[in-house]
Amino acid sequence: MKKIFIIFSIAFFALTLFPQQKKGTSLRFLPHWIPQAQFAGFIIAYEKGFYQKYGLNVELLTGGPNRSSLDWLAEKKTDICVAWLSSALQVRDKNVKLINIGQLIQRSALMLVAKKGSGIDSINDLNGKKVAMWQKDFQIQPKALFNKFNLKVIEFPLSETQNIFIRDVVDVTSVMLYNEFHLLKNCGYDSTDLTIFRFEDYDLNFPEDGIYVLEEYYNKNEKVCKDFVAATLEGWQYAFGNEDETLQLVKKYLTKAKYAANEMHQQWMLRQMNKLFIPSVGGKRGELQESDFSNVVKTLRKSGNIKKIIVFKDFYRSPYDSP
Amino acid sequence: MIHLRNSLAVKLVLSILTVSGIIFLFIFGSNFLRSQEILLKNVRENAKNLSLATVNKIEITLNKVEQIPKTLAYHLEHSSLTEKEMLNLLTNVTASSDEITGVTIAFDPDLFPGVKGEFAPYVYKNNGNLKTVYLRSPENNYQIKDWYLIPKELQKSMWSEPYYNVDDDSKILATFSVPFYMKKNGSRICVGIVSAEIDLDWLKQIVKMTTLYKTGYAFLISHNGTFVTHPTKDFIMNETIFSIAEKYKDQTIREFGKAALRGESNLIKLKEFLKKKDIQLYYMPLLTNDWSLGIVIPEDELMEDLNALTKYILLYNLLGAILLIIAITILANRITRPLTKLAAATDEIASGNFDVAIPEMNSKDEVSHLAASFNFMKISLRQYIDNLMETTAAKQKMESELKIAHEIQMGILPKIFPAFPNRSEFDIYAAIVPAKEVGGDFYDFFLLENSFLYFTIGDVSGKGVPASLFMAVAKTLIKASTSIDYPLNEIIAKVNNDLCTENDSSMFVTIFFGRINLRNGEVDFVNAGHNLPYIVSLNGEIKKIEKTGDIAVGVIDNYQYQLAKIKLVENDTLFLYTDGITEAQNNLDKLYSENRLEIFLDSQRLSSAKELVQNSVKEVKQFSGAAPQSDDITSFVIKWIKPMEND
Numbered sequence: 001m002k003k004i005f006i007i008f009s010i011a012f013f014a015l016t017l018f019p020q021q022k023k024g025t026s027l028r029f030l031p032h033w034i035p036q037a038q039f040a041g042f043i044i045a046y047e048k049g050f051y052q053k054y055g056l057n058v059e060l061l062t063g064g065p066n067r068s069s070l071d072w073l074a075e076k077k078t079d080i081c082v083a084w085l086s087s088a089l090q091v092r093d094k095n096v097k098l099i100n101i102g103q104l105i106q107r108s109a110l111m112l113v114a115k116k117g118s119g120i121d122s123i124n125d126l127n128g129k130k131v132a133m134w135q136k137d138f139q140i141q142p143k144a145l146f147n148k149f150n151l152k153v154i155e156f157p158l159s160e161t162q163n164i165f166i167r168d169v170v171d172v173t174s175v176m177l178y179n180e181f182h183l184l185k186n187c188g189y190d191s192t193d194l195t196i197f198r199f200e201d202y203d204l205n206f207p208e209d210g211i212y213v214l215e216e217y218y219n220k221n222e223k224v225c226k227d228f229v230a231a232t233l234e235g236w237q238y239a240f241g242n243e244d245e246t247l248q249l250v251k252k253y254l255t256k257a258k259y260a261a262n263e264m265h266q267q268w269m270l271r272q273m274n275k276l277f278i279p280s281v282g283g284k285r286g287e288l289q290e291s292d293f294s295n296v297v298k299t300l301r302k303s304g305n306i307k308k309i310i311v312f313k314d315f316y317r318s319p320y321d322s323p
Numbered sequence: 324m325i326h327l328r329n330s331l332a333v334k335l336v337l338s339i340l341t342v343s344g345i346i347f348l349f350i351f352g353s354n355f356l357r358s359q360e361i362l363l364k365n366v367r368e369n370a371k372n373l374s375l376a377t378v379n380k381i382e383i384t385l386n387k388v389e390q391i392p393k394t395l396a397y398h399l400e401h402s403s404l405t406e407k408e409m410l411n412l413l414t415n416v417t418a419s420s421d422e423i424t425g426v427t428i429a430f431d432p433d434l435f436p437g438v439k440g441e442f443a444p445y446v447y448k449n450n451g452n453l454k455t456v457y458l459r460s461p462e463n464n465y466q467i468k469d470w471y472l473i474p475k476e477l478q479k480s481m482w483s484e485p486y487y488n489v490d491d492d493s494k495i496l497a498t499f500s501v502p503f504y505m506k507k508n509g510s511r512i513c514v515g516i517v518s519a520e521i522d523l524d525w526l527k528q529i530v531k532m533t534t535l536y537k538t539g540y541a542f543l544i545s546h547n548g549t550f551v552t553h554p555t556k557d558f559i560m561n562e563t564i565f566s567i568a569e570k571y572k573d574q575t576i577r578e579f580g581k582a583a584l585r586g587e588s589n590l591i592k593l594k595e596f597l598k599k600k601d602i603q604l605y606y607m608p609l610l611t612n613d614w615s616l617g618i619v620i621p622e623d624e625l626m627e628d629l630n631a632l633t634k635y636i637l638l639y640n641l642l643g644a645i646l647l648i649i650a651i652t653i654l655a656n657r658i659t660r661p662l663t664k665l666a667a668a669t670d671e672i673a674s675g676n677f678d679v680a681i682p683e684m685n686s687k688d689e690v691s692h693l694a695a696s697f698n699f700m701k702i703s704l705r706q707y708i709d710n711l712m713e714t715t716a717a718k719q720k721m722e723s724e725l726k727i728a729h730e731i732q733m734g735i736l737p738k739i740f741p742a743f744p745n746r747s748e749f750d751i752y753a754a755i756v757p758a759k760e761v762g763g764d765f766y767d768f769f770l771l772e773n774s775f776l777y778f779t780i781g782d783v784s785g786k787g788v789p790a791s792l793f794m795a796v797a798k799t800l801i802k803a804s805t806s807i808d809y810p811l812n813e814i815i816a817k818v819n820n821d822l823c824t825e826n827d828s829s830m831f832v833t834i835f836f837g838r839i840n841l842r843n844g845e846v847d848f849v850n851a852g853h854n855l856p857y858i859v860s861l862n863g864e865i866k867k868i869e870k871t872g873d874i875a876v877g878v879i880d881n882y883q884y885q886l887a888k889i890k891l892v893e894n895d896t897l898f899l900y901t902d903g904i905t906e907a908q909n910n911l912d913k914l915y916s917e918n919r920l921e922i923f924l925d926s927q928r929l930s931s932a933k934e935l936v937q938n939s940v941k942e943v944k945q946f947s948g949a950a951p952q953s954d955d956i957t958s959f960v961i962k963w964i965k966p967m968e969n970d
Binding site for chain 2 (some may be wrong): 156157158159162163164165166168169185186187188259260261262263264265
């Protein structure tokens with residue numbers, strides 16, 4: 001009896017001594033923007049222990065405007081990151097061997113808007129108009145669109161606000177459906193006040209947020225990568241189904257990173273993400289569609305953003321293929 | 324006992340309270356609405372004045388700040404400053420102004436002489452020291468910043484949207500930007516922006532001081548609807564008026580936001596964003612920077628005085644209503660108490676007690692009139708009833724006397740049947756059904772020498788005691804005067820003479836007087852004006868006895884009456900009657916008539932004397948139905964069955 005007691009005591013002591021020690025593979029993850037509802041699935045997977053369930057010990061790095069996720073990936077400051085497909089393809093073109101292991105946003109959230117009553121009702125009305133665009137990859141689709149319709153526009157740089165559009169410096173501005181579009185609503189613009197141009201309507205659909213790793217990391221940690229995507233997709237599923245809880249957690253992360261956390265804005269963002277995750281040509285959530293891939297590659301080659309031929313099966317590993 | 328619901332007091336209270344309640348509610352309601360209107364009008368004035376004062380205070384500071392970049396822009400256009408002079412100038416103006424936290428002169432790239440690319444010196448306050456930096460890409464790509472790009476493109480001085488200080492996010496800043504120009508190749512081109520930025524802390528303080536009532540407050544929203552100040556800290560820079568509208572799903576807030584951003588001013592009613600209380604919101608634009616000031620006045624506080632007043636008015640009215648109820652109840656009781664007493668007295672009187680006293684009334688109102696009338700009625704009623712009692716007593720006495728007279732009258736008629744039980748050769752029966760009043764019908768029969776049956780039926784004119792007395796006299800005289808030796812007509816003549824003597828009241832009597840010789844059925848008779856009897860035989864027709872045409876007895880003195888004779892056969896019946904039968908009336912005023920009598924008699928050939936009398940009475944009564952009997956009905960039957968055998 002005494003022996004048994006001692007054994008139990010030792011076992012209990014051992015358990016209490018090392019409760020914090022986390023088992024499993026450690027990996028770092030960096031989103032390509034601030035911790036907002038755009039990344040709710042990752043936050044949920046982390047907070048609700050989905051990563052741990054898969055034996056992953058994930059470190060969530062804080063993204064932001066001054067941290068290019070793809071640069072950090074190339075420099076191996078993170079193991080996994082989120083990036084736009086078009087951005088990733090350009091980096092791959094520059095010989096960084098990264099691969100897509102899961103595609104989240106299937107449809108372009110980027111879109112152009114104009115004020116109703118400004119005389120812009122169709123795509124051809126953009127000709128000769130002042131158009132505000134963000135830098136770099138945000139210009140690929142608009143410029144391809146202008147080329148496609150042979151439009152000459154006056155380009156304006158877009159900062160972090162939409163004030164140049166609101167103050168009528170430009171006629172057209174770029175917005176993300178889940179972000180700036182709602183900010184415009186919060187400045188008093190109703191949906192009916194705006195004319196909207198969505199790129200998928202002009203055969204220029206660019207899948208956006210995808211999950212990327214370096215090929216060499218993938219080759220060593222294929223199961224880890226697949227588990228990470230699976231846990232993340234579970235996180236998203238949970239996030240869409242538990243809006244209030246998710247928004248509370250997102251708010252916590254935003255506040256921690258010293259960003260304003262507007263509840264309605266984050267709610268809008270989360271709801272739009274759910275829509276944007278639906279593949280444009282059918283298929284599963286989380287899969288990169290080859291047709292979308294080809295379309296983006298074609299557009300990027302045409303605009304000179306990439307020079308090489310990038311093959312789909314080299315670039316993409318489906319999360320649903322068994323390791 | 325009167326049910327409470329029917330009580331006069333309750334009815335009065337209910338009706339007066341209802342009417343006065345409706346009047347009160349109408350006056351109170353319209354007064355309340357009017358007061359509210361006046362109150363809101365005053366609030367609008369107050370809020371407007373307060374807004375104006377606040378807006379002015381803000382704009383004075385903003386205008387003061389605006390002067391600095393404007394002056395700098397003027398200098399830049401009209402004098403060529405070296406970099407050093409420029410930095411001196413920037414340092415001096417930044418140091419000299421309390422409000423300004425930093426000033427920038429930003430040139431378009433390559434446009435500041437001697438410098439390739441961007442040139443934008445920025446002098447700012449940092450913990451009480453002045454620092455100078457040159458804004459450069461990529462960290463400070465000023466060319467795409469709102470404060471630079473927008474005024475430059477629009478060629479217009481303007482205030483920026485508020486923004487957080489990069490170094491200290493507890494501070495909210497705003498920038499006033501002025502485009503400046505230079506002459507180049509003969510034309511005036513915009514070469515850059517002079518801007519001054521200010522900390523908006525002072526503005527927060529001004530808005531914070533702007534309050535109306537206990538918890539009323541003011542807030543400021545920017546040109547985009549962003550909260551610049553608000554008592555709820557979370558709102559500031561994080562929410563816009565439109566995100567609040569979305570959050571609380573309140574379209575009226577969104578409408579307000581749009582109107583405010585259009586630069587309108589108004590007083591509107593809203594639900595408060597957080598507490599969901601009703602508020603009045605006055606809003607007014609700041610013309611300097613297109614922002615909008617809102618003043619929130621909680622409606623419950625606004626209406627506090629009015630509501631308190633309303634409560635008092637309601638309380639007073641409640642007290643008034645209670646007083647009214649008491650007054651009406653007292654008044655109603657004053658009216659109903661004597662009425663109740665009167666009612667009790669009436670009940671007593673109704674039950675026959677005329678001695679009950681009618682309650683005394685001290686007042687001189689309608690009720691005392693009623694009591695007086697009532698008293699008079701009681702006295703009159705009592706007199707009337709006394710009279711009635713006397714009259715009734717007299718009448719009763721008379722009636723009882725009459726009854727006695729009638730009984731005497733009837734008592735003298737032979738009433739025991741069968742009258743001759745040991746005589747089988749004839750059958751005799753008679754009956755008088757008297758009318759209500761004493762009448763003068765009579766009948767009589769008697770035997771003389773065992774073989775002569777004398778019989779008589781009569782009807783005295785008139786009614787009442789004189790008639791009955793006259794009948795008694797007539798009957799007695801006939802019987803007294805009858806003797807076997809006298810012929811019947813002489814007997815009647817004698818009676819006639821006796822009755823005519825001293826017949827002052829001119830009464831008369833019709834008489835049928837006869838004698839049957841029971842041996843052979845011969846009948847002698849005198850008919851003094853009476854209804855002719857019928858002879859009913861077993862066979863053959865019903866026939867009346869022949870008329871003799873003599874007049875009634877007691878009319879003419881010394882009148883000579885005729886003697887007539889008939890002969891009966893065996894089983895012939897003599898049916899004698901008075902006009903009470905033939906002149907009996909039914910409800911339709913039809914007479915029974917001789918016709919009906921003859922038909923009746925025709926059906927009675929086999930009846931005994933008793934049966935015929937009783938049937939005839941029944942027949943006449945059946946005919947009359949419910950019609951009152953006005954005369955005595957006398958039915959008298961003699962049936963000669965067979966000749967009398969000799970002794």
